[in-house]
Amino acid sequence: MAGNLSKSQLDQSEQVDVLIIGAGFAGVYQLKQLRDRGFNARIVEAGATLGGIWYWNCYPGARVDTHVPMYEFSDEELWRDWNWTERFPDWAELREYFAYVDKKWDLSKDIQFNTHVTAAEFDEESLQWSVKTDDGVTTRANSVVFCTGFAAKSYIPEFDGLDDFEGICHHTAHWPQQGLDFTGKRVGIIGTGASGVQVAQEAGATASQLTVFQRTPILALAMQQKTLDVATQDEMKKEYPARYKRRNESYGGFDFPETEKSALEVSDEERNATFEDAWARGGFSFWSNTFNDILMDMDANQTAYDFWRSKVHSRVIDPVIAETLAPAVAPHPFGVKRPSLEQNYFELFNQDNVAVVDLKATPLEKITPKGVQIDGKELEFDILVMATGFDAVTGGLTQIDIKGTRGETLKQHWEKGAKTHLGVAVNGFPNMLLVYGPQSPSGFCNGPSCAEIQGDWIVKMLEDMREQKVNRYEATADAENSWTDHVNMISEMTMFPKADSWYMGANIPGKPRQILNYPGGVPLYMEQCNNAAKDGYKGFVLDSVKSK
Ligand code: NA7
Numbered sequence: 001m002a003g004n005l006s007k008s009q010l011d012q013s014e015q016v017d018v019l020i021i022g023a024g025f026a027g028v029y030q031l032k033q034l035r036d037r038g039f040n041a042r043i044v045e046a047g048a049t050l051g052g053i054w055y056w057n058c059y060p061g062a063r064v065d066t067h068v069p070m071y072e073f074s075d076e077e078l079w080r081d082w083n084w085t086e087r088f089p090d091w092a093e094l095r096e097y098f099a100y101v102d103k104k105w106d107l108s109k110d111i112q113f114n115t116h117v118t119a120a121e122f123d124e125e126s127l128q129w130s131v132k133t134d135d136g137v138t139t140r141a142n143s144v145v146f147c148t149g150f151a152a153k154s155y156i157p158e159f160d161g162l163d164d165f166e167g168i169c170h171h172t173a174h175w176p177q178q179g180l181d182f183t184g185k186r187v188g189i190i191g192t193g194a195s196g197v198q199v200a201q202e203a204g205a206t207a208s209q210l211t212v213f214q215r216t217p218i219l220a221l222a223m224q225q226k227t228l229d230v231a232t233q234d235e236m237k238k239e240y241p242a243r244y245k246r247r248n249e250s251y252g253g254f255d256f257p258e259t260e261k262s263a264l265e266v267s268d269e270e271r272n273a274t275f276e277d278a279w280a281r282g283g284f285s286f287w288s289n290t291f292n293d294i295l296m297d298m299d300a301n302q303t304a305y306d307f308w309r310s311k312v313h314s315r316v317i318d319p320v321i322a323e324t325l326a327p328a329v330a331p332h333p334f335g336v337k338r339p340s341l342e343q344n345y346f347e348l349f350n351q352d353n354v355a356v357v358d359l360k361a362t363p364l365e366k367i368t369p370k371g372v373q374i375d376g377k378e379l380e381f382d383i384l385v386m387a388t389g390f391d392a393v394t395g396g397l398t399q400i401d402i403k404g405t406r407g408e409t410l411k412q413h414w415e416k417g418a419k420t421h422l423g424v425a426v427n428g429f430p431n432m433l434l435v436y437g438p439q440s441p442s443g444f445c446n447g448p449s450c451a452e453i454q455g456d457w458i459v460k461m462l463e464d465m466r467e468q469k470v471n472r473y474e475a476t477a478d479a480e481n482s483w484t485d486h487v488n489m490i491s492e493m494t495m496f497p498k499a500d501s502w503y504m505g506a507n508i509p510g511k512p513r514q515i516l517n518y519p520g521g522v523p524l525y526m527e528q529c530n531n532a533a534k535d536g537y538k539g540f541v542l543d544s545v546k547s548k
Helices: 007-012 025-036 091-105 194-206 230-237 240-247 268-281 298-313 319-325 447-467 477-492 522-534
Strands: 015-021 041-044 117-123 128-133 138-146 168-171 186-190 209-214 354-358 364-367 371-374 377-380 383-386 401-403 432-434 472-475 540-543
Touching (some): 015 025, 015 128, 025 041, 025 091, 025 447, 186 194, 186 371, 194 209, 319 354, 432 447, 447 522
Parallel strands (some): 015 138, 168 383, 186 209, 209 354
Antiparallel strands (some): 117 128, 364 371, 371 377, 472 540
């Protein structure tokens, strides 16, 4: 790629102040902010372009579940001249956005693409990290900031016979960059999370036969997609500053207003009207902008589930299929497993070429060379799509051989569960910071909001360390334990632990069950980060050591 660092350039200048891993929203924001403040900062990125998950997740239908203008940077220099074509943009348009940001912020000259970080080790002698990449280069950095996102490690279950499948098989996050045509093909999709729903909607339109293998029904919400023209966006832009301000003040980094009422204190008519209104607004409104106790109280939660279920049943003709997709007994409380947004997902199952297989009733026995065996019967496919998710939040970090001061790897340190101080730092791993890390808002927060809010805090910390001539900073074990207790305590007050979701690490066999995202919302999270900073970075040991 033109403009990016070549291997020989890095060889010559392999000392940096800050090495950033990953060029998604979090990484590029770090690069811009740190460079503006005079840091010598670089990014190493595994993909061939900017965009993080939007580089890897280029499967048909991949699009963001966040409405315009929430899923972009709040810098006016960027949004003033940028317009989207859809309210929920797809992966291709998101890539164009990143290319635009690259041009405006002149980023690529400090990014090495197509390069995986394989290992990182802290050296107490030099007080630097040695970061190894798969091109054989070692870069030394005073600080490393991991911006690897929550979905950097894909997950494929160990299906018996998978290697023997003779057709085409891809995980959604490793989709061929040149694309894949479903036209006239027999397509099987395993998984009904956000990715499964999106790819099913595309495959259903052109495949000769589409079979969706569902283990848990997805509580998918109406997207209410719209095309956007420039005039509309010019008008909308008058409100952008206020909307971006609101994004920093809300639980999940969106611009939704506060919800003030309980679902149980209003009449049935009022509750229904509120639900209908949120449904019509689309997107995550129905998830997070109806009543204040939907995620806290089982009875309130049931009202949302019942409304959702009636919407699905009104759209699916066959009552048996409708019951498979939206059963009378909720598979888990509404909203504590990530809902997906859909456009015509439920109508798909009215088509003759589309079927759903309930894997709870008829488990997947094995993959065969020709397809999938269920209940002793073989279903044949040309293409199998693994929409089976990610070893989320921690997996992208623990797959790298990150070694701290005790010779212990991060993977070993987190063997019984991830623990951090403020979701940004880890005991035994000095001079290492995480954006979207475990126990930070991460998967509970709109990505660009988190990249900026948490990102600003990290940039300020690095500035303060420089100003105070601190060259070694490390979270204490006590701080890590008390943050973990705090996060778990809040989690127990919510219903998140009631679902087997990636939020709880429960989608990966053997992964410790714990809440992986900070469940107290962005404002409470930031209050605590800011208090710690004001208190001289409480919970960190700061040293100005003469390096040996
Ligand atoms: P998700 O949301 O983790 O969905 C993965 C899907 O794969 C989900 O329906 C799983 O069923 C299913 N799955 C996982 N393992 C199996 C096995 N062994 N058998 C059958 N089905 C299985 O991943 P996505 O990629 O869709 O979305 C990830 C995030 O990206 C999403 O939350 C957004 O934030 C964007 P289960 O529900 O576990 O029963």
